[in-house]
Amino acid sequence: MMMGGYLSVQEQEQGPLLVVVLWMEMDKERLLGELCSANSLLSDLFSHQMHYSHKHKDKHKDKEHRHKDHKKDKEREKAKHSNSEHREGRDSEKKQRDKEKEKLKHSNGSSDKHRDKHKEKEKRRDEKVKLSHIDKPKKENENGYAREKSPPHIKSEPEEDNGFDPLPKHKPTKRERDDEEFDYKPKKVKKEDEKKAKKRRQDYDEDEEDEDIKPKKKTKVKKGTDGKKPKKEEEEKWKWWEEERATDGSKWRFLEHMGPVFALPYDPLPHHIRFFYDGKQMKLSPPAEEVATFFAKMLDHEYTTKDIFRKNFFKDWRKEMTPEEKSKISDLNKCNFNEMNEYFKAQSEAKKQMSKDEKLKIKEENERILQEYGFCVMDNHKERIGNFRIEPPGLFRGRGDHPKMGMLKRRIRPEDIIINCSKDSKHPKPPVGTRWKELRHDNKVTWLVSWTENIQGSIKYIMLNPSSRIKGEKDWQKYETARRLKKCVERLRAQYRDDWKSKEMRIRQRAVALYFIDKLALRAGNEKEEGETADTVGCCSLRVEHINLHPKMDDQEYVVEFDFLGKDSIRYYNKIPVEKRVFKNLQLFLENKQPEDDLFDRLNTSILNKHLQELMDGLTAKVFRTYNASITLQQQLKALTSRMRKASAYLVSHSATRNPAVEMRYADLRFFFLLRFASVNVAYTTLTTTSPAKILSYNRANRAVAVLCNHQRAPPKTFEKSMQNLQTKIDDKRKQLSTARKQLKTAKADHKASHDDRSKKTVEVKRKAVQRIEEQLMKLQMQATDREENKQIALGTSKLNYLDPRISVAWCKKWDISIEKIYNKTQREKFAWAIDMAEDDYEF
DNA sequence: CACGCAACTTAGTAAGACCCCC
């Protein structure tokens, strides 16, 4: 029924996206006069996803959409406090209202989101931070690998959503599940993948053998014993994905490492570097001086101009001062850090100017440290550690309007550190004269070192590199879960559509939220404590002020306009038509609410995830992001690549005649035709078959995902310039081309006149030249297109975290692209499992 | 069941490495 009518994000997007995407290329294609002003069309088509790129074209506005300069924020900030009191009142009012309206039988009072307990929390946190050196008893945290999955068994559902609680999911249950879940891999995936794995392994190993990975040999087979001698191991690539996984929730059996590398101790400034207070020189005590240098180093940074930053910094700085300093220094504005700042600049300049030898020495030293501390032995293998250095002290740089920016990030000492390793390993030694806070042997967790940070009181960890088994397995599992979602997503969609009609408010809210998460790939949106972090939201924490409803907008109906700050205070702006029912629900949710009230007042992430868990084992909100990202990549790749290919095939076989019908069919590929009939004699096979074109396709598919997930970046500082450079190259190439053409013409004329062999040869030569230049031009233009489209979109995040690497690997194989074009060395290491196991016919 | 914590994933930025052209 409804299901049939439902268009997934990707399906809906595919059309416009494709058109747009190719249109943009056309737009670039100035060598063909005829081009229409693609821009307006473009922004129309793309706007619901690519909101920023056109609207914010003006350079100086580039930054505008980023971070908090949201006009509303300020006001909200002000409003917040005065409003918070009303809130409770309103809440109950609200409840009542709903009750009447909807005959709500709402099961709990969970609707109130308590906003004012954060004072309490703060207190607790402070204590915690203070007390953090007191050893805590170690906890037994049994079920380690919670998330793993059994076959896509889906609970039969509808109706029961409410009190439905099939089994109290306590440890035992979970536990058992875990146990069998673990063989999902050997059972299914592995079976499937492995069939072919054998044969492929050979071809692939050879192809893959590349300059970066010199010493690798063949699959290494597991070693029997406990792995004290990793020496040999890095020589061979260990294929952990071919081995069985632990089923008992333990993450490892043996773990040995060297502990963390601490930040260098403070090196006091040379005496001639002065600090002035109120115009007078002043010698600072070392602790005060150190903190001062943190600030001095940042003088050029915008941070230091922000009030909160300055205030927080000054407050914390004063804590480090001696009483005399404290009494003297009472105004940050009177502090002059310039000499310090100059000094550090000079230092880094000097560093750049160092001789090769010196640089080499440093490099070697770093390498030595890396070799010593950068690896651990986990079970039988030497594995790379992700971050083995302790974060050095400094000033906290929160993102967005962070209330704590500028606070002093304390220096971490050995006494703050908890070491985790196995009992039977050689324990890392604390620096002489110090001791660890704690030494524990917990193999239910993956971290090697942890400490509590003093800004938020949260725990920081040292963990393994993404190329490690422990991270890789998890990553793989993540995609398997997303693939299981794929199998039942239509059912879930039908369900939440059905829930839009529920008579329970909380269910409607849940269903609408889920719709957003699915359709727009929004994050779950946990609630956060006010005043502790920047004010950002996700789906469940959206507030009334973050959406605008437009019953009619341009030629569309039921448009929802989103405008809020998400993770990292990145702005999410999107206008999207929704189904009538959703729209009506939203209107309902908004009734009688103030801008700063929660849109979904009966919902939070925990409720949502609990529900999802019931719908599919292992399903949580973020799985939708993974799923939608990966499926979008797959579809876009298919669509883009095969359409280009088809069109070019058509052109090759029908080069002589124009066929309007066909041209219509490939309207979105019009630029091919234009090229063709503008008699640009590009070799079509080159155009669509060579890597640049395919890479462009890939990047565009990747970009579609990045847009979906709202992965933005600041336009590179050098963007304009580099674009210009490229443009210059293109212009030059054009000139070259027209020269070459003229020559060809002349040559042809000559040949016509003389009909001799020699002139014929010349014609050939010239023709070749023209062709070559045309191809080079195309290549440059593709590059330019790619770069322009990428201006403020970050591809890396999705590539690294959301896109099932097997899709990319399969695509590379299918189109005969070397994997290095898609993944750099690090990425290849991280995705080694996928590179090894995916066939060209892999389906997400 | 709300809360808070612990653990882990996802995120953008900036420094550093590298590369390519003049």
Place this chain on the structure above:
DNA sequence: GGGGGTCTTACTAAGTTGCGTG
């Protein structure tokens, strides 16, 4: 061979999720 630009890596902040607990 060095300067500018780009790509990669390091860094660490900011999310999500699950679980134990009062």
